[in-house]
Amino acid sequence: MITKINKRPLISLSFIICQLLFSVALFCSCDDMFDPAEENKRQLEDLTKESTYAHGLLIYAYERLPYATTTQTDVATDDAVTNVTNNTYLTMATGSWASDNNPMSQWDNCKHGIQYANLFLSIVEKVSWAPSAASKQQMFIDRMKGEAFGLRAVFYYYLLQAHGGYADDGILYGVPLLTVAEDGSSDFNQPRATFADCVKQCFADCDSAIALLPDHFEDIKSEEDIPAKYLALGANVSGYNLVFGQKAKNLLSGKAAEAIKAQVALLAASPAFRDQSGVTSAEAATLCANVLKHNGGLAGLDNTGNTWYRNKTKIDNSTTTEIPEMIWREDRRQDNNQEKENFPPTLYGRGSVNPSQNLVDAFPMRNGRPITDPQSGYDSQNPYVNRDSRLAETVIYHGATFKKTVISTGVDMPNEDGETNDNLNSIDTSTRTGYYLKKLLREEVSVSPTSSSQQYHIYPRIRYTEIFLAYAEAANDAWGPQSDPTGVGFTAYDVIKAIRDRANIGKDEYNMPLPGGDEYLEEIKSDKEKMTQLIRNERRLELCFENKRFWDLRRWQMPLNESVKGMKIEKVDPKKEDSPLKYSTIEVENRKYDSSYQWYGPIPKGEVLKWSNLSQNKGW
Numbered sequence: 001m002i003t004k005i006n007k008r009p010l011i012s013l014s015f016i017i018c019q020l021l022f023s024v025a026l027f028c029s030c031d032d033m034f035d036p037a038e039e040n041k042r043q044l045e046d047l048t049k050e051s052t053y054a055h056g057l058l059i060y061a062y063e064r065l066p067y068a069t070t071t072q073t074d075v076a077t078d079d080a081v082t083n084v085t086n087n088t089y090l091t092m093a094t095g096s097w098a099s100d101n102n103p104m105s106q107w108d109n110c111k112h113g114i115q116y117a118n119l120f121l122s123i124v125e126k127v128s129w130a131p132s133a134a135s136k137q138q139m140f141i142d143r144m145k146g147e148a149f150g151l152r153a154v155f156y157y158y159l160l161q162a163h164g165g166y167a168d169d170g171i172l173y174g175v176p177l178l179t180v181a182e183d184g185s186s187d188f189n190q191p192r193a194t195f196a197d198c199v200k201q202c203f204a205d206c207d208s209a210i211a212l213l214p215d216h217f218e219d220i221k222s223e224e225d226i227p228a229k230y231l232a233l234g235a236n237v238s239g240y241n242l243v244f245g246q247k248a249k250n251l252l253s254g255k256a257a258e259a260i261k262a263q264v265a266l267l268a269a270s271p272a273f274r275d276q277s278g279v280t281s282a283e284a285a286t287l288c289a290n291v292l293k294h295n296g297g298l299a300g301l302d303n304t305g306n307t308w309y310r311n312k313t314k315i316d317n318s319t320t321t322e323i324p325e326m327i328w329r330e331d332r333r334q335d336n337n338q339e340k341e342n343f344p345p346t347l348y349g350r351g352s353v354n355p356s357q358n359l360v361d362a363f364p365m366r367n368g369r370p371i372t373d374p375q376s377g378y379d380s381q382n383p384y385v386n387r388d389s390r391l392a393e394t395v396i397y398h399g400a401t402f403k404k405t406v407i408s409t410g411v412d413m414p415n416e417d418g419e420t421n422d423n424l425n426s427i428d429t430s431t432r433t434g435y436y437l438k439k440l441l442r443e444e445v446s447v448s449p450t451s452s453s454q455q456y457h458i459y460p461r462i463r464y465t466e467i468f469l470a471y472a473e474a475a476n477d478a479w480g481p482q483s484d485p486t487g488v489g490f491t492a493y494d495v496i497k498a499i500r501d502r503a504n505i506g507k508d509e510y511n512m513p514l515p516g517g518d519e520y521l522e523e524i525k526s527d528k529e530k531m532t533q534l535i536r537n538e539r540r541l542e543l544c545f546e547n548k549r550f551w552d553l554r555r556w557q558m559p560l561n562e563s564v565k566g567m568k569i570e571k572v573d574p575k576k577e578d579s580p581l582k583y584s585t586i587e588v589e590n591r592k593y594d595s596s597y598q599w600y601g602p603i604p605k606g607e608v609l610k611w612s613n614l615s616q617n618k619g620w
Contacts, residue, residue, distance in 0.1 A: 047123055047127070048123050048126040048127050048128075049127075049128070051127050051128060051129050054120070054123055054124070054127045055144070057116050057117075057119055057120040057123075058116070058117075058120050058144055058147060058148060058151075060112075060113075060116045061113045061116035061117045061120065061148065061151045061155075062151065064109045064110065064112055064113030064116070064155070065113070065151075065154065065461070066106060066109060066110075066158055067546075067547040070337070070338055070341070070440075070459075071338075071342075071353050071437065071440065071545040071546070071547070072089065072547055073089060073104065073547045073549070073550045074353065074544065074545050074547065074549055074550070075087065075089045075090060075093070075353060076089040076090070076092055076093040076103075076104075076550055077093075077549040077550050077553060077560075078356060078358045078359070078549075078553075078562045078564060078591075079355065079356055079358065079359045079540070079544055079545070079549050080353050080354055080355050080356055080359065080433075080437075080545070080564075081354050081356065081432050081433060081564050081588055081589045082352050082353055082354065083351060083352055083354060083428065083429060083430065083431070083432050084350075084352050087352075088103040089103055090589075092104070093589075093591050093592070093593070094589065094590070094591065094592055095592035097593070097598065098602070098605070098620075099602035099603065099604060099605035099608070099616065099620045100604070100605035100606065102601065102602060102604065104162055104550070104601055105162060105163075105601070105602075105604060106155075106158045106159055106161070106162040106163065107159070107162070107163060107175075107603070107604050107607065108604075110155040110156070110158050110159045111155075111159070111175075111178075113151060113152075113154075113155040114152055114155045114156070114178055115178070115181060115182060117148045117149075117151050117152040117155070118152070118178060118179065118180055118181040118182075119181040120144070120148050121145065121148050121149075121181075122180065122181050124141055124144055124145050124148070125141055125145075127141075129141065129144075133234070133239060134233045134234060135230050135233035135234045135235035135236075135239055136235075136239050136242065136243060138229075138230065138233055139230055139235065139239070139240065139243040139244065140243055142212045142213075143212065143213065143243055143244060143248070143251075145208075145212055146208070146209045146210075146211075146212030146213035146252070146254070146257070147209070147213070147251055147252045149205045149206070149208040149209040149212070149257075150205065150206065150209035150213070150252040150256065150257040150260060151252060152179075152205050153201075153202045153203075153205035153206045153209065153257070153260050153261070153264070154252075154260055156174075156175070156198055156201060156202050156205075156264075157202055157260060157263060157264050157267070159174070159175045159198075160174050160175070160195065160198055160199070160202075160264070160267060160268075161267060161551050161555075162601045163175055163601050163602070163603055163617075164195050164198070164273065164600065164601075165599075165600025165601065165617035165618070166600060166617060166618050167192075167615040167616065167617060167618060168615070168618055169615075171194060171276070172194065172195040172196070172273065172275070172276035172277065173192040173193070173194055173195055173615065173617075174192060174193050174194065174195040174197070174198030174199075175192055175193065175198060175603075176190035176191065176192055176193060176614070177193040177197060177198060177201055178190075179201070188611065189611045189612060189613050189614075190611070190613060190614070191613040191614065191615070192603075192614060192615055194276070195268070195273060195276060195277050196268075196276060196277055196278035199264060199265075199268045199277055199278060199279060200278070202260075202261070202264045203261055203264065203265075206257045206258070206260055206261035206264070207261075209252065209254065209257035210254045210257045210258055210261075212254075213252070213253055213254035213257060214244050214253065214254055215253060215254045215255045215294065216249070216253055216254075216255060216322075217244055217245060217246065217247075217248040217249040217250075217251060217253055218245065218246055218249065219241045219245040219246045220237060220240060220241060220245070221237065222237065223236065223237060225240075226240050246320070249322075250328075250329060250330065250331050252328065253328065255291070255294065255295075255327055255328075256327055256328035256461070256462060258287075258290060258291050258294070259291050259327045259328065259462045259467055260462070261287055262284070262287040262288045262290070262291050262467055262470060262471075263462070263466075263470070265279050265283055265284035265287045265288070265474075266284045266288070266470045266473065266474055267555060268284070269281045269283065269284040269474060269477070270555035270556060271555065271556055271557045272554060272555045272556070272557050272599050272600070273555065280478065281474045281475075281477035281478035282474075282478040282479070284470070284474035284478075285471055285474035285475040285477075285478050285479075285486070286486055288467050288468075288470045288471035288474060288475075289471055289475075289486060289488040291327070291467050292464075292467060292468065292471060292488070293488060293489075295464060297488070297489050297490060298489070298490045298494060298495065298498055300324075300464065301464065301465070301468060301498050301499070301502065302324040302325045302464065302465075303502055304325075305324065305325035305463065305464060305465050305502070306325075306390065306393070306465065306502060306503065306542060307393060308323060308325045308326070308458065308460070308463075309439065309440045309441070309442070309457070309458070310441075310442060310443070311323075312442075312444065312455075315332060315455075315456045315457070315458050316456060318332050318456070318458060319332070323458065324464075325460070325463050325464055325465065326458070326460050326462075326463060326464075327460075327461075327462040327463065327464055327467070328460070328461040328462045329458055329459060329460045329461055330458070330459045330460075330461065332456045332457065332458045333456070333457055333459075334454050334455065334456050334457070335454050335457065336442075336445045336446075336447050336452065336453065336454045336455070338440055338441055338442075338457065339441055339442065339445040339447050340447045341353070342436065342437045342440075342441060343403075343436075343441070343447055344396065344402070344407055344421075344422045344431075344436045345421040345422060345427060345429040345430060346405065346407075346415065346417075346419050346421050346422050347402070347403055347405065347447070347448075348446075348447045348448050348449065349429070349447055350429050351422075351429045351430060351431055351436055352429075353437045353545070354431045354432050354433040354435055354436065354437070354566075355394070355395040355433060355435040355436075355437060355544075355545075356433050356435070356564045356565060356566065356588070357433060357434070357435075357564075357565035357566050357567050357585055357586075357588075358562065358564060358565055359394075359395070359540070359544060360383075360391065360395060360397070360435065360567070362537055362540055362541060363387055363388040363390060363391040363394075363541060364376070364387075364388050364505065364520065365377055365378055365386055365387060365388065366386050366387065366388065366389075366504070366505065366506070366507065366508060366509070366514065367386075367505075367506065367514055367516060367518070367519045367520070368500065368505045368506055368517075368518040368519050368520040368521055369519055369520045370520065371383075373520065375519075380583060381581070381582070381583055383567075383583055384397055384398075384399070384400075386509070388503055388504075388505060388541075389503055389504045390503045390541055390542075392438075393438065393439065394438055394439045394541075394544060394545075395435045395436065395437065395438055395439075396409075396435060396436040396437070396438045397409065397434070397435055397567075398410050398413075398434065398567070398569050402436075402438065402443065403443050407422050407436065408420070408422055408423060409422055409423060409424055409431055409434045409435065409436070409567075409569065410423060410424065410434075410568075410569035410570060410571075410581065411423060411424055411568060411569065411570045412570075412574065413569070413571070422436070424566070424568060424569070431566075432566060432588050432589075433564070433565070433566030433567065433588050434566045434567035434568065434569065435566070435567070437545065439544065439545050440457075440545060442455040442457065460546075465499070465542050465543070466542075466543060466548075468495050468498075468499065469495070469499070469535065469538060469539045469542060469543070471492070471495060472492040472495040472496055472535050472538075473492075473532075473535050473536070473539070475491065475492040475495075476492035476528060476531050476532060476535055477532070479492075480492075480526075480528045480531075481493040481524075481525055481526060481527070481528060481531040482525060482526065492531060492535065493521075493525050493531070496521065496531070496534060496535060496538055497518065497521060499538055499542065500518055500521060500538070501518075505518045505521075506518035506519070520534075521534070536552070536556065539552065540552070554598075554599045554600070554601075555599075557595070557599050559595055560591065560593035560594075560595050560598060560599075561590075561591040561592065561593040561594075561595065562591065563587055563588075563589065563590045563591060564587075564588045564589040564590075564591065565585050565586060565587060565588055566585070566586050566587075566588040567583060567584070567585060567586070568583075568584045568585075568586045569581055569582070569583055569584075570582050570584070594619070596619065597617070597618055597619025597620065598619070600617045600618070600619075601617070602616065602617055602620035603615075603616050603617060603620070605620075
């Protein structure tokens with residue numbers, strides 16, 4: 001018999017106070033650290049008296065945000081494998097995914113984030129943020145309330161994505177809805193709210209954030225730019241800039257909240273959820289269009305947006321200059337962690353993320369046709385010629401030059417220095433697929449033990465390209481490829497054409513137009529079903545290695561268990577130095593998923609055992 005536990009705080013107040021005290025103690029003198037002071041007895045009411053501690057609640061909520069830094073979940077999809085044998089996503093993808101072994105879980109992290117946001121919202125108006133100036137006091141309250149509402153929506157979005165699903169009663173559920181902070185007197189045995197109600201709460205929180213926050217955090221120069229409600233309280237330019245200015249630019253803004261609402265809508269309108277989510281593709285398309293209209297529409301698509309990670313000038317100047325591709329991002333960081341993990345071993349990297357042949361095959365030819373199209377001109381024994389330019393920007397393949405070094409991924413094929421460590425399965429850190437990751441990496445970095453160097457990196461939370469693709473997906477589903485009933489000024493076809501133009505589809509290697517242009521797009525532009533497949537493929541290519549693919553496959557209800565393939569390259573005659581090469585597709589890793597129920601992730605087993613009102617998704 002399992003005993004049900006009726007009450008347990010999600011995060012105790014004493015734990016939160018201890019965390020805040022520890023963070024502040026790092027900046028205190030040694031004498032203060034060893035002095036038995038009254039601060040060790042702080043309670044909730046003390047947070048309202050000291051703004052530093054109160055703000056810490058919001059900071060802790062930000063720290064719970066997932067997936068803004070490195071490539072993680074892609075190795076559990078058909079886009080990649082890893083050569084790290086104890087990687088949790090590898091073991092999950094090869095058969096160990098369970099409700100008590102779920103590396104995709106967002107349960108604890110996001111619920112903690114919601115608790116921090118709720119607790120902050122309960123005290124924000126009681127805190128003395130700027131007691132000497134009524135205008136600053138109100139501006140701080142509005143900004144941080146807006147941030148908290150937006151963060152709560154983000155956390156519910158990730159919870160819905162990871163844990164929403166159908167229970168045995170046939171109802172589509174989300175997670176328990178919590179809009180007030182829990183404490184020792186709370187009833188923690190809460191049932192899951194319906195998916196539709198969770199979506200409504202996300203929308204409401206986004207609307208609250210949008211109402212309180214500026215579109216962008218940027219300095220103003222004139223009082224004419226100050227909202228009337230703050231002018232009436234005596235606000236001036238310097239005070240406004242202190243709260244809403246440039247220094248706050250990577251916080252959650254009104255535009256970010258608008259984009260979050262669009263993300264939630266796309267998820268809810270997807271095949272896996274649309275039957276009971278209460279959101280249609282037309283509504284999702286409209287919400288995406290709102291974000292894009294406020295950025296100039298189709299003209300707002302950044303021509304270098306797909307290679308933001310290697311634009312040194314923009315990244316190095318990003319403290320003062322906006323990066324046009326970014327709606328919301330982390331602060332830049334100077335490191336070489338991604339490079340250590342993913343450079344080929346001859347460049348002293350770990351080579352840990354290996355793009356798949358499946359992904360490589362998804363890149364079309366320069367004429368726009370898929371490589372499976374008989375008219376594409378694809379040559380299986382010369383597979384990297386005349387391909388979409390994004391292929392060379394995303395993966396390192398055999399013969400490619402990276403960091404002024406020709407990388408050899410074939411079998412028993414030394415590079416120009418006589419080394420074979422980059423060869424297929426040569427050593428533990430070699431590629432398993434015949435490919436190494438290039439996207440997200442800075443070639444200027446060195447991870448050599450004798451000459452290590454770092455560069456600034458920027459990691460997006462939401463990119464404009466993602467919202468463009470979301471609009472194309474929803475608009476095509478709602479109205480077809482070339483319809484624009486809302487008058488936004490562009491269609492699903494227009495978006496995909498612009499994105500493929502940016503990738504030089506329909507142009508030769510010298511960037512000159514091919515006679516037929518983007519042949520395939522023009523051929524299918526009136527076919528809704530073929531456009532659906534093309535949009536999904538464009539999303540795969542544009543957002544690969546950004547922790548999107550796993551969730552996309554599930555919301556589209558596409559197969560999860562496609563085996564991962566690689567490329568084996570050998571000399572036809574190993575004894576001849578100038579022997580022609582033979583390219584053969586190989587099986588690398590079999591995936592063991594069950595799409596009949598794993599399109600919907602589990603509620604953690606431990607939570608279901610503890611709380612009698614918490615239902616599990618079917619199959620788990």
